[in-house]
Amino acid sequence: MRRRWAARLGLAVLVVLLGLVYSPSARAEWEDPFVTPYPLEGTITDETGAPVGGVTLTAVSPYILYHSGQRELGSATTDANGHYRMEPFLRFFNDQNGIGSYITFQLKGYPVIRYLGGRTQFDFQFPSTLGRAEGKITIEGTELPNPGLPVQVGMRMNKGEIYRLGTGVTDDQGRYAISYIPADFTTYDERGAVVVSEYTQNNRFYDATSALPAAPETVYGYVASSYGFPLKASIKSGGRLYSTDERGGFAIRQGDTSLHPYKFTADGYVPYETTLGPGGPQVINLEFINVPPTVTANTDRNPDRNGWYNRDVTVTFEAQDSNPYQTVTVDPPKTVTTEGKDQLITGSATDEGGLTGSGSISISLDKTPPATKAFLGPVTSGSWRSTATMTLTAEDSLSGVDTTEYSLDNGQTWTAYKMPVNLDKEGSYAVLYLSLDIAGNQEVPKTLAVQLDRTAPVIQVTAPLKERYRDSADLVISYKAEDGLSGIDPAKTAATLDGKQVANGTSLALYTLPLGTHTFKVTAVDQAGNEAVLEYTFETFADGTSLKALFNRFAGDGKIKAPIANTLSKKLEDNQLKPFLSLLKAQRGKAVEAIAADYLERDAKALMGAD
Numbered sequence: 001m002r003r004r005w006a007a008r009l010g011l012a013v014l015v016v017l018l019g020l021v022y023s024p025s026a027r028a029e030w031e032d033p034f035v036t037p038y039p040l041e042g043t044i045t046d047e048t049g050a051p052v053g054g055v056t057l058t059a060v061s062p063y064i065l066y067h068s069g070q071r072e073l074g075s076a077t078t079d080a081n082g083h084y085r086m087e088p089f090l091r092f093f094n095d096q097n098g099i100g101s102y103i104t105f106q107l108k109g110y111p112v113i114r115y116l117g118g119r120t121q122f123d124f125q126f127p128s129t130l131g132r133a134e135g136k137i138t139i140e141g142t143e144l145p146n147p148g149l150p151v152q153v154g155m156r157m158n159k160g161e162i163y164r165l166g167t168g169v170t171d172d173q174g175r176y177a178i179s180y181i182p183a184d185f186t187t188y189d190e191r192g193a194v195v196v197s198e199y200t201q202n203n204r205f206y207d208a209t210s211a212l213p214a215a216p217e218t219v220y221g222y223v224a225s226s227y228g229f230p231l232k233a234s235i236k237s238g239g240r241l242y243s244t245d246e247r248g249g250f251a252i253r254q255g256d257t258s259l260h261p262y263k264f265t266a267d268g269y270v271p272y273e274t275t276l277g278p279g280g281p282q283v284i285n286l287e288f289i290n291v292p293p294t295v296t297a298n299t300d301r302n303p304d305r306n307g308w309y310n311r312d313v314t315v316t317f318e319a320q321d322s323n324p325y326q327t328v329t330v331d332p333p334k335t336v337t338t339e340g341k342d343q344l345i346t347g348s349a350t351d352e353g354g355l356t357g358s359g360s361i362s363i364s365l366d367k368t369p370p371a372t373k374a375f376l377g378p379v380t381s382g383s384w385r386s387t388a389t390m391t392l393t394a395e396d397s398l399s400g401v402d403t404t405e406y407s408l409d410n411g412q413t414w415t416a417y418k419m420p421v422n423l424d425k426e427g428s429y430a431v432l433y434l435s436l437d438i439a440g441n442q443e444v445p446k447t448l449a450v451q452l453d454r455t456a457p458v459i460q461v462t463a464p465l466k467e468r469y470r471d472s473a474d475l476v477i478s479y480k481a482e483d484g485l486s487g488i489d490p491a492k493t494a495a496t497l498d499g500k501q502v503a504n505g506t507s508l509a510l511y512t513l514p515l516g517t518h519t520f521k522v523t524a525v526d527q528a529g530n531e532a533v534l535e536y537t538f539e540t541f542a543d544g545t546s547l548k549a550l551f552n553r554f555a556g557d558g559k560i561k562a563p564i565a566n567t568l569s570k571k572l573e574d575n576q577l578k579p580f581l582s583l584l585k586a587q588r589g590k591a592v593e594a595i596a597a598d599y600l601e602r603d604a605k606a607l608m609g610a611d
Contacts, residue, residue: 044124223250431448473546
């Protein structure tokens with residue numbers, strides 16, 4: 001029945017913008033109709049003002065407002081200058097009822113209609129901006145677009161006729177857009193612009209601005225699952241591909257009214273092929289494809305660091321089935337606690353039909369921090385050292401060591417370890433160190449004890465000083481070595497006099513030393529092995545004073561016996577050195593002990609040589 005109705009309508013859809021009612025304000029006054037008639041003339045130009053020749057203008061009677069049909073009152077064609085002159089068929093281009101006429105023509109492919117009234121001059125310039133009618137038409141009773149439907153813009157001249165200003169055809173989305181030159185008068189229809197078909201009812205156009213019967217070459221309908229749910233489907237026909245909307249609907253312009261092959265496809269459904277002709281609504285039901293569920297494995301969090309997890313991780317499984325209306329049994333979550341790289345964790349899902357699918361995910365788990373060892377070199381026998389080089393070695397059996405760091409300020413700041421570190425901070429302190437593996441496990445900080453003393457001891461000598469001493473004097477060896485960090489190593493601290501070791505505090509009779517220059521040297525070593533050396537010279541000499549003092553010392557010690565002692569003493573007092581030496585030699589080993597005689601002889605000769 002719809003096809004017969006559509007054929008009757010011709011499915012010509014019109015967009016009517018303006019109707020026919022002449023405007024009294026636009027109408028010109030005319031003179032007495034019984035005087036000589038005047039011709040109508042004017043110029044037609046394009047949008048730039050250039051004349052347009054060859055345009056045929058026709059004056060028509062407004063009698064059509066009351067009676068069907070049009071009455072031509074005159075016509076003329078523009079010359080090369082765009083000018084025309086039209087002689088009236090009737091007086092003043094008015095109909096027999098004295099009502100002003102309309103003038104019609106085509107310019108650049110666009111129909112033009114203007115109210116003429118009683119004017120004798122009519123000029124027209126093609127407008128710089130055209131009118132535009134836009135809209136969308138759906139298939140009545142649906143929300144589907146109505147493609148391939150003819151539409152037109154026109155002036156409704158009476159209840160049964162329209163003056164066409166522009167035409168178009170709806171696209172695949174049911175939309176139309178038509179450019180036209182608007183008329184300059186209003187219509188008796190109060191709305192002014194409507195979408196109509198050629199079908200009339202009660203002598204009025206059928207109003208259908210948004211919904212009309214489907215175009216004669218259009219097939220439309222819906223695609224749904226066997227359960228009745230709308231599907232997003234693809235439709236292939238005649239080498240072209242279409243798709244349904246969110247409600248599963250489709251409207252396709254075939255191009256003719258014959259049967260065409262169609263193929264309907266949707267993800268997870270069995271393709272369906274059939275032949276369809278214009279009309280509808282067609283209802284296409286697709287059956288599910290029975291395939292195993294698709295299983296996806298997901299972790300409870302993203303990897304902790306660099307693709308590795310450093311804590312137990314829980315894997316859950318989600319399943320999707322091609323048939324969303326059946327129950328799927330999925331494996332419970334699995335918690336991975338075992339360390340290892342690229343562990344494949346798999347779960348499965350089974351649908352009501354017994355089909356089973358599985359999904360996996362690779363997990364790398366390292367929960368163990370790296371282990372770092374510290375070596376302090378060079379090797380020493382004690383805890384204190386004068387130089388210290390710290391070497392750190394880290395190991396991690398799974399993800400591998402990422403960084404190693406150390407701190408010299410009890411963890412306030414950390415420095416990346418790249419190569420052995422020469423420590424230069426003196427004192428007794430601790431170096432903290434740790435490593436971080438690629439998975440993000442951090443080692444508990446470890447401690448390396450360091451006792452570093454790079455400063456040598458300080459030596460102070462009280463005696464002997466760097467002076468000249470009479471050999472008759474006694475001297476007590478006195479020196480001191482100090483170290484503010486590791487302390488003095490007594491076993492390695494000593495003094496020498498002329499290359500022979502001498503103990504601190506030793507009382508030394510200087511006459512036992514040869515006359516002349518002597519070297520005194522003190523060597524001090526601290527517990528870290530730092531060594532300090534203080535070395536200098538002093539001098540012993542003999543003069544008259546020292547010779548007498550030495551003689552008196554020996555005499556007092558009983559090394560020279562009386563009365564020889566008195567005689568020798570008298571000679572010294574008289575400065576008789578030669579007689580003194582002669583008697584001394586004669587009594588050597590007798591009244592004078594040999595050792596005393598030798599020292600006195602040495603000093604006397606030294607004095608004689610000085611004289």
